[in-house]
Amino acid sequence: MDFICLLLVIVFWLLLAGMAVGCDRLKEIKS
Amino acid sequence: MSTQAWQLLVIYTVVLLALSYPLGRYIAVLMDGRLQWAARVESPLYRLCGVKADAEMGWLSYALAILLFNGLGVLAVYALQRLQLWLPLNPQGMANVSSDSSFNTAVSFATNTNWQGYVGESTMGYLTQMLGLTVQNFFSAATGIVVVIALIRGLARHSASSIGNAWVDLTRITLWLLLPLSLLIALIEVQQGGIQNFDAYQEAKTLEVVKYQEAKNGPDGQPMKNEKGEPVMEDKSTDKQILAMGPTSSQVAIKMLGTNGGGFFNANAAHPYENPTPLSNFVQMVSIFLIGSALCFTFGRMVGDARQGWTVWAAMALLFAVGVFAATHYEEQGNPQIAALGVDQAASADQPGGNMEGKEARFGIAQSALFATITTDASCGAVNSMHDSYTPLGGAVPLVNMQLGEVIFGGVGTGLYGMLVFAILAVFIAGLMIGRTPEYLGKKIESHEMKMASIAILVTPLLVLLGTAIAVMADAGRAGVANPGAHGFSEILYAFTSAANNNGSAFAGISANTPFYNGLLAVAMWFGRFGVIVPVLAIAGSLAAKKRLAVTSGTMPTHGPLFIVLLIGTVLLVGLLNYVPALALGPAIEHLMLWK
Numbered sequence: 001m002d003f004i005c006l007l008l009v010i011v012f013w014l015l016l017a018g019m020a021v022g023c024d025r026l027k028e029i030k031s
Numbered sequence: 032m033s034t035q036a037w038q039l040l041v042i043y044t045v046v047l048l049a050l051s052y053p054l055g056r057y058i059a060v061l062m063d064g065r066l067q068w069a070a071r072v073e074s075p076l077y078r079l080c081g082v083k084a085d086a087e088m089g090w091l092s093y094a095l096a097i098l099l100f101n102g103l104g105v106l107a108v109y110a111l112q113r114l115q116l117w118l119p120l121n122p123q124g125m126a127n128v129s130s131d132s133s134f135n136t137a138v139s140f141a142t143n144t145n146w147q148g149y150v151g152e153s154t155m156g157y158l159t160q161m162l163g164l165t166v167q168n169f170f171s172a173a174t175g176i177v178v179v180i181a182l183i184r185g186l187a188r189h190s191a192s193s194i195g196n197a198w199v200d201l202t203r204i205t206l207w208l209l210l211p212l213s214l215l216i217a218l219i220e221v222q223q224g225g226i227q228n229f230d231a232y233q234e235a236k237t238l239e240v241v242k243y244q245e246a247k248n249g250p251d252g253q254p255m256k257n258e259k260g261e262p263v264m265e266d267k268s269t270d271k272q273i274l275a276m277g278p279t280s281s282q283v284a285i286k287m288l289g290t291n292g293g294g295f296f297n298a299n300a301a302h303p304y305e306n307p308t309p310l311s312n313f314v315q316m317v318s319i320f321l322i323g324s325a326l327c328f329t330f331g332r333m334v335g336d337a338r339q340g341w342t343v344w345a346a347m348a349l350l351f352a353v354g355v356f357a358a359t360h361y362e363e364q365g366n367p368q369i370a371a372l373g374v375d376q377a378a379s380a381d382q383p384g385g386n387m388e389g390k391e392a393r394f395g396i397a398q399s400a401l402f403a404t405i406t407t408d409a410s411c412g413a414v415n416s417m418h419d420s421y422t423p424l425g426g427a428v429p430l431v432n433m434q435l436g437e438v439i440f441g442g443v444g445t446g447l448y449g450m451l452v453f454a455i456l457a458v459f460i461a462g463l464m465i466g467r468t469p470e471y472l473g474k475k476i477e478s479h480e481m482k483m484a485s486i487a488i489l490v491t492p493l494l495v496l497l498g499t500a501i502a503v504m505a506d507a508g509r510a511g512v513a514n515p516g517a518h519g520f521s522e523i524l525y526a527f528t529s530a531a532n533n534n535g536s537a538f539a540g541i542s543a544n545t546p547f548y549n550g551l552l553a554v555a556m557w558f559g560r561f562g563v564i565v566p567v568l569a570i571a572g573s574l575a576a577k578k579r580l581a582v583t584s585g586t587m588p589t590h591g592p593l594f595i596v597l598l599i600g601t602v603l604l605v606g607l608l609n610y611v612p613a614l615a616l617g618p619a620i621e622h623l624m625l626w627k
Binding site: 001002004005006008009012013015016017019020021023024026027 | 090091094095098102105106109113130131133134138479482483486553554557558561562565566568569573
């Protein structure tokens with residue numbers, strides 16, 4: 001269960017990091 | 032609303048304004064790096080951590096630094112809870128916390144939510160409370176503040192590629208704003224009778240034997256249920272009372288100041304050790320709004336136009352006053368079903384009157400309703416009365432306050448950046464109406480900013496409504512509801528509203544310390560926090576890079592009464608309309624049933 005929680009934290013973090021990179025790319029595509 | 036409640040509201044607002052105005056100017060000076068003595072103390076810290084204080088970051092680096100910082104915070108709090116039995120400062124020998132509860136609490140405190148599925152005094156050792164929860168109270172508050180400072184820099188700068196250095200900003204806010212103010216408030220708390228010790232819990236003998244019933248727990252630690260699904264109760268009696276101890280006041284100070292809200296004890300600010308006197312109650316209420324209010328003036332100062340800060344402050348203050356009026360009014364009305372039993376609910380010299388269920392007699396209606404409004408206007412979530420026991424429309428006020436996005440002074444930093452996103456939306460709507468390219472503070476608002484603003488505004492309602500829908504459809508979700516019908520629905524709606532908006536208060540009739548709620552609410556808290564922070568920082572980066580346009584006769588002024596009305600209208604329309612159907616199923620139906 002601890003492993004699943006650790007995995008969830010990593011997945012959550014990666015999703016948000018991906019969202020941030022996506023937002024940045026969106027700006028570049030526009031320009 | 033009674034005269035006493037009006038007086039309290041006026042005095043509160045005057046004191047808040049008097050304290051927050053100079054504080055706002057101080058924050059502007061601090062974040063501009065103009066405190067030389069502070070820089071001298073900071074520089075060894077930066078060298079130790081390998082931080083290049085002069086190197087500024089673009090918005091993406093800033094966002095990733097914030098995410099990394101808070102991700103590590105989650106892991107630290109999780110580990111402390113899972114290992115606390117073997118760690119020092121645990122005189123009661125509290126067991127290690129279950130993994131799902133640890134996960135929920137770790138995410139909760141790292142996101143400034145402080146939703147508490149656990150009972151503090153019977154779950155957490157002192158080290159976990161201090162090193163885990165209190166430290167996160169500081170860091171999560173600092174996170175909110177630095178994000179809004181970055182957004183303000185985005186508005187204030189032009190043709191720039193950076194919005195500041197996240198590590199430097201976090202250090203400055205923690206060291207020179209949160210720590211000194213927390214120390215001051217903690218000392219006031221202790222002076223008023225709040226406790227601050229590492230003692231083992233004290234045992235006291237009660238004056239009479241108390242008989243009561245308690246839900247029986249199974250081997251898994253969860254309440255047992257009979258074949259009808261009702262909790263299995265067992266009769267108990269006692270003439271002893273255990274008085275929980277601990278380093279409470281130091282945690283109370285930052286939980287209020289940082290709009291965290293997680294209580295040392297389960298009863299939170301209704302507990303006499305956490306909130307001993309009317310003065311401590313007043314200080315705590317002021318603490319909740321202090322930084323949120325001050326940041327409005329910081330904003331005005333940093334963008335070089337104090338009127339902009341006053342405009343946002345005025346919009347917030349008006350919405351706040353309406354909320355206090357509504358909550359106090361409905362609670363003073365009392366409960367017609369109790370009135371039908373012949374109970375006197377009229378205010379008199381002997382009693383505050385109205386609906387006193389779930390409220391402290393020492394606080395009465397006025398101080399309870401004011402506290403409830405403040406704590407949900409902000410993302411605090413500390414409570415000095417039980418919101419679940421409010422009248423349907425009185426309880427709808429905290430619910431609506433959160434659903435508006437907690438932009439009424441709001442959480443530290445989060446309130447102002449939420450309001451600034453609404454301001455961007457307001458100038459966009461006004462631009463459409465008058466046929467001009469929208470501008471805010473000389474910056475053109477274009478499609479990228481609007482996409483980011485839309486994400487920031489829509490993430491939270493999506494999490495709230497989707498989470499509520501899943502919970503009411505799932506057996507595990509309905510199992511946690513103690514009150515059937517409309518109120519039960521309100522309890523679930525409140526839980527997800529509170530989690531996704533990072534408030535942390537609850538309609539506490541819901542039993543949420545289950546793997547289902549611990550997991551789902553953690554998702555709501557995490558994405559409700561950082562799913563908004565990321566697009567807000569993207570807006571900051573985008574605005575910083577733009578040129579500043581000169582003010583012309585065609586520029587729509589973003590200060591003054593007209594813009595205040597436009598801003599309030601945008602907040603109410605966009606913020607609230609998402610939730611009207613859900614509110615109709617909960618508080619509205621319950622109100623009609625109560626007053627039929």
